[in-house]
Amino acid sequence: MSAEVIVIGAGPAGLMAAISSAQKGAKTLLLEKNEVVGRKLRLTGGGRCNLTNSADLQTIINNIPGNGRFLYSALSQFSNKDIINFFEKENLPLKEEDNGRMFPVTDKAADIIEVLIKKARQLDVDIRTESPVRNIPALGSVILTSGETLRAKSIIVATGGNSFPHTGSTGEAYGWLTHLGHTITELYPAEVGVLSTTTDLQGLSLQNISIEVFDQKHKRITKHQGDILFTHYGLSGPAALRCSSHIHQALKKHNLQSLDLTLDLFPGKNHEELRKVIFAKAKKDHNKAIKTILSSFVPKRLVSLILTQAQIPSDITFPQISKKSWDDLISTLKSLKIPVSGTRPLKEAFVTGGGVSTKEVDPKTMQSKIVPGLFLAGEVLDISGYTGGFNITAAMSTGYVAGTHAAIHANSPLLR
Ligand SMILES: Cc1cc2nc3c(=O)[nH]c(=O)nc-3n(C[C@H](O)[C@H](O)[C@H](O)COP(=O)(O)OP(=O)(O)OC[C@H]3O[C@@H](n4cnc5c(N)ncnc54)[C@H](O)[C@@H]3O)c2cc1C
Numbered sequence: 280m281s282a283e284v285i286v287i288g289a290g291p292a293g294l295m296a297a298i299s300s301a302q303k304g305a306k307t308l309l310l311e312k313n314e315v316v317g318r319k320l321r322l323t324g325g326g327r328c329n330l331t332n333s334a335d336l337q338t339i340i341n342n343i344p345g346n347g348r349f350l351y352s353a354l355s356q357f358s359n360k361d362i363i364n365f366f367e368k369e370n371l372p373l374k375e376e377d378n379g380r381m382f383p384v385t386d387k388a389a390d391i392i393e394v395l396i397k398k399a400r401q402l403d404v405d406i407r408t409e410s411p412v413r414n415i416p417a418l419g420s421v422i423l424t425s426g427e428t429l430r431a432k433s434i435i436v437a438t439g440g441n442s443f444p445h446t447g448s449t450g451e452a453y454g455w456l457t458h459l460g461h462t463i464t465e466l467y468p469a470e471v472g473v474l475s476t477t478t479d480l481q482g483l484s485l486q487n488i489s490i491e492v493f494d495q496k497h498k499r500i501t502k503h504q505g506d507i508l509f510t511h512y513g514l515s516g517p518a519a520l521r522c523s524s525h526i527h528q529a530l531k532k533h534n535l536q537s538l539d540l541t542l543d544l545f546p547g548k549n550h551e552e553l554r555k556v557i558f559a560k561a562k563k564d565h566n567k568a569i570k571t572i573l574s575s576f577v578p579k580r581l582v583s584l585i586l587t588q589a590q591i592p593s594d595i596t597f598p599q600i601s602k603k604s605w606d607d608l609i610s611t612l613k614s615l616k617i618p619v620s621g622t623r624p625l626k627e628a629f630v631t632g633g634g635v636s637t638k639e640v641d642p643k644t645m646q647s648k649i650v651p652g653l654f655l656a657g658e659v660l661d662i663s664g665y666t667g668g669f670n671i672t673a674a675m676s677t678g679y680v681a682g683t684h685a686a687i688h689a690n691s692p693l694l695r
Pocket of ligand 1: 287288289290291292293310311312313316317318319320322323324325328329330331410411412413437438439440442443446447448449450451452628629630656657658659667668669670671672674
């Protein structure tokens with residue numbers, strides 16, 4: 280059997296690639312190994328699918344620390360606004376939540392998938408589920424695990440990364456692509472829980488704090504503001520997830536067993552402002568122990584960690600606290616140290632860092648610079664973003680561009 284364009288993998292990248300390829304008039308075949316399409320997509324955003332973000336182009340790029348700059352051209356061809364318009368046109372409006380996060384108004388990821396399938400079918404995309412691909416041995420041919428060989432002028436690989444493998448993203452395409460001459464940069468977990476020896480705070484959540492990661496020379500690696508949650512293994516929550524890939528990379532690069540991250544529990548107040556407020560309260564309640572005073576400013580469970588780091592006995596009262604101790608206390612509240620030793624594994628990560636080297640892919644078309652007629656889209660590429668809708672945006676944008684240019688390539692007179 281032959282098609283003009285074969286798309287491998289029916290996640291957000293592959294579905295959008297198949298749609299744009301068919302819109303450009305190419306006979307398009309979409310192959311998916313699972314019995315359903317979009318299995319990972321269904322889980323996204325807690326089942327609600329945070330499919331994009333309303334931010335401007337530069338903010339989108341800034342929120343994709345893994346090669347976001349590669350996406351300037353793709354996003355100028357199919358942006359977050361185009362994603363929003365696409366679903367609105369298909370009668371599934373989106374709504375905006377905090378930090379620009381966009382969800383379908385129905386709060387159902389399944390509705391996003393339904394729209395994509397419906398649109399692909401309207402455009403006569405041939406969607407074949409339960410069709411795992413075994414290999415792309417050479418330009419223009421695809422071998423299924425059933426042994427069947429399919430041919431196409433353009434092939435788009437949109438097989439995803441290697442995290443949450445039970446959804447189908449098992450990473451076998453890396454092997455085929457290496458064989459074809461591509462470089463796969465080292466895979467690592469991104470947007471994943473962080474390991475810490477501070478486990479006695481399990482269940483405690485902190486809202487809107489600032490979190491910074493430093494290397495062993497006290498150079499700041501990254502800084503984020505948001506919520507964190509202490510878990511049985513360490514830290515989770517949006518701000519901790521954002522730090523995770525940086526922590527993984529820094530430990531590896533500097534060959535470290537652990538490093539410190541610091542929490543600013545009062546990012547809205549500078550040292551002096553914070554000192555004034557706590558000092559006033561301690562002065563007013565001058566008979567009360569500092570541990571009691573502090574627990575009206577921070578969760579009770581944090582108090583002993585703070586006082587230990589500030590080296591202040593927990594039972595002393597206002598008249599016994601020296602000026603130096605006040606400084607140490609406020610400094611600790613503004614930079615509470617939490618030792619971290621790594622992250623949870625790749626299979627648990629929301630996103631796979633690393634993948635097909637973006638240096639080997641034309642950013643304007645998503646065509647391989649090594650194998651003409653081969654296109655790449657989505658998380659199989661070395662592209663990884665923070666949570667907030669940035670990963671699906673990258674998948675749909677690169678998918679759209681790959682589909683469009685794969686169709687143009689397939690219909691180019693030279694190939695007829
Ligand atoms: C729990 C969870 C929640 C998330 N929430 C969000 C969110 O709210 N917003 C956001 O932006 N991002 C989110 N992400 C990340 C986002 O889901 C991914 O970045 C995105 O799905 C990547 O799209 P993709 O099409 O490249 O790959 P995938 O969605 O992984 O799709 C790849 C497809 O290829 C198929 N495939 C693989 N190998 C083969 C083969 N050999 N033959 C045939 N088919 C094959 C797979 O079965 C799969 O269906 C979340 C991730 C997880 C795990």
